[in-house]
Amino acid sequence: MSDDAGKSSTLHVHRFAQVGKGDRLRLDPASTRNVFVVSAEDQSDLIRLTPAFEQSGEICVGSQRIAYRIAEVASASDLQSLQYLEQFHYKTAILSDEGTDEAPTATASVGGRKAILLLQFKVGISWHAAAYVDIQMPLLMVKPRHELFANAFRHPDRPVRWEQWDQHAMRENVNLIARIARVVVSPEYRGLGLARTMLEAAKTFCKTRWHIAGRRPLFLEIMAEMLHYIDFVSTSGFVRVGNTEGNVARVSRDLLSMKKGYGISSGIMSLQKKYLTQLQDFCKTTNRDFEEVVARLEEVLQTEDPSSHLSPEEWLAFRKVIRFPIPYYLCPLDDYAEQYLREHAPASPKLRRNRFKINSQAIAVTGIRVTSDLQISQSKPVRLIMDCFGLSADRIQQRIIGPLDVKASAGNIIFISGSSGSGKSLLLRALDHEGSYRSNHLKFQRSVSRTYSAGWLKCLPSEVCIFEYFAEKYSVSRSLSALSQVGLSEATAFIRPFDMLSKGQQYRAMLADLLLRDDEVWLLDEFCADLDPLTARVVAHNFRRHVMAAGRIAIVAAANHGHYLDALRPSKIIALRAGDAPRLVTYREYQDEFLAQAG
Numbered sequence: 001m002s003d004d005a006g007k008s009s010t011l012h013v014h015r016f017a018q019v020g021k022g023d024r025l026r027l028d029p030a031s032t033r034n035v036f037v038v039s040a041e042d043q044s045d046l047i048r049l050t051p052a053f054e055q056s057g058e059i060c061v062g063s064q065r066i067a068y069r070i071a072e073v074a075s076a077s078d079l080q081s082l083q084y085l086e087q088f089h090y091k092t093a094i095l096s097d098e099g100t101d102e103a104p105t106a107t108a109s110v111g112g113r114k115a116i117l118l119l120q121f122k123v124g125i126s127w128h129a130a131a132y133v134d135i136q137m138p139l140l141m142v143k144p145r146h147e148l149f150a151n152a153f154r155h156p157d158r159p160v161r162w163e164q165w166d167q168h169a170m171r172e173n174v175n176l177i178a179r180i181a182r183v184v185v186s187p188e189y190r191g192l193g194l195a196r197t198m199l200e201a202a203k204t205f206c207k208t209r210w211h212i213a214g215r216r217p218l219f220l221e222i223m224a225e226m227l228h229y230i231d232f233v234s235t236s237g238f239v240r241v242g243n244t245e246g247n248v249a250r251v252s253r254d255l256l257s258m259k260k261g262y263g264i265s266s267g268i269m270s271l272q273k274k275y276l277t278q279l280q281d282f283c284k285t286t287n288r289d290f291e292e293v294v295a296r297l298e299e300v301l302q303t304e305d306p307s308s309h310l311s312p313e314e315w316l317a318f319r320k321v322i323r324f325p326i327p328y329y330l331c332p333l334d335d336y337a338e339q340y341l342r343e344h345a346p347a348s349p350k351l352r353r354n355r356f357k358i359n360s361q362a363i364a365v366t367g368i369r370v371t372s373d374l375q376i377s378q379s380k381p382v383r384l385i386m387d388c389f390g391l392s393a394d395r396i397q398q399r400i401i402g403p404l405d406v407k408a409s410a411g412n413i414i415f416i417s418g419s420s421g422s423g424k425s426l427l428l429r430a431l432d433h434e435g436s437y438r439s440n441h442l443k444f445q446r447s448v449s450r451t452y453s454a455g456w457l458k459c460l461p462s463e464v465c466i467f468e469y470f471a472e473k474y475s476v477s478r479s480l481s482a483l484s485q486v487g488l489s490e491a492t493a494f495i496r497p498f499d500m501l502s503k504g505q506q507y508r509a510m511l512a513d514l515l516l517r518d519d520e521v522w523l524l525d526e527f528c529a530d531l532d533p534l535t536a537r538v539v540a541h542n543f544r545r546h547v548m549a550a551g552r553i554a555i556v557a558a559a560n561h562g563h564y565l566d567a568l569r570p571s572k573i574i575a576l577r578a579g580d581a582p583r584l585v586t587y588r589e590y591q592d593e594f595l596a597q598a599g
């Protein structure tokens, strides 16, 4: 950089620093740490460049608070963390000539400005990378934005105005939009709502640090296929503006025209060339005629659900050249931008909320007794045990549970604790008054105030991958939402059959299935037993929210629970002890009496 007298000096900044050629800098005479870019619109507006952006906060899961920091990627170790997280990315901007070319990696150079904010959790004395958001320059041509900006924009405080969104207005102002190119969350930390935390951080960053040639942005945009199914952005102030255009209407025409060596009417030429090469490669490997393949492409694109008409090879080839419309959202970054969106954004049909059948009725199961009756077969080893332990009768009748009354109203969790063999599983069985469980040696007694349907975790079929099972049984959006609530959002898990999942993944998949079913009472044994402590906490936390929202009654049993019980926060606890009467206590009493002892 050089000063007004032309004297030059060097300022070292990190790779993604928000500064470019021609930017005017202001140094703080009191501290060389403080460097600003002078706004091109208002000399008194200083946009901070250094120190780099950093924000901290806490995420609460039950009573546990996990500290995090979000900072610009600035060091070599940040870059390493980023590379680690890249493998888990959801693509948020699809291949598009309304968009970029195939989404490059976050660390790759894309040309133009970009900023990457990395979220790290404090674990002990070290920091664990958990999520990042990648902010880039906007796309040039986006149909819904184009239509929205056809409305005159007259900023009251900034020299930003256009009467119509023509070439001139676009050239002048398109960089007043920043784009969220990606939000990535590590699978270990899914279910904590980190996508929202990252969107909020991106907004703050854009309001305070982002600029192009000294001009601050007015909007933040995001477009993503996933937004068809889960709206993870509107709670952060993003407004749906419409769907991108995609290329369905013109892809075959463009391909044929390119093949003949002609240009195309719209879109990015290099991208179209790539499509052409990809389809030509497909024709070569399958020995098919190009025109015939394009005709086939055209034919399936006329149908309502094109992908269902394609063979696997065709699907793999065609998906590289077809871009379906995807939802496009804008987030205002100042008051006028907000007012403008409020006035002009088309009223778009809201995504249907994931409605669950909501229950409101209580249950009362009284006089619960479970007794076992065992005729002892007197083999030599059994006689040995009888001698050693002083057993004399040839028949053992034992009260395992009860008498006990269980009453619960909708939206509550009852937790059954007790050591191994204390009767947790049998109590759950007893609460399933219509259940099919039978044993010749057990007698169940209870009376119920009314009948209710009880739901258990059930293994899922292994003939299809789990997402196929979910999407066919429920809707895509309900399935995605339930799977994300149980912290299962890895694409690689979704596309495997149930028997190819880990125990913990199987558990979460079964739990998602239970959340989506309509049973009034959920009976869960060995709750979260196969999960690591953090995932168990996250699952317990989200499970509780779901029970309350859907008015379910959940009766949950586990021997090991100290690491997540505060996140589950049951309303009552039934503490079982072999050979003793069960105790019914509140969560607070249980904490004082039982957990304190255990701790």
Ligand SMILES: Nc1ncnc2c1ncn2[C@@H]1O[C@H](COP(=O)(O)OP(=O)(O)OP(=O)(O)O)[C@@H](O)[C@H]1O
Pocket: 372, 373, 400, 418, 419, 420, 421, 422, 423, 424, 425, 426, 427, 439, 441, 442, 559
């Ligand atoms: N089918 C059965 N017939 C007779 N007795 C049984 C039967 N099933 C379980 N029991 C006995 O009932 C008692 C309670 O068993 P239960 O499976 O409910 O214990 P639990 O608390 O769930 O134990 P864990 O934590 O080890 O799973 C045990 O002593 C067990 O031996």
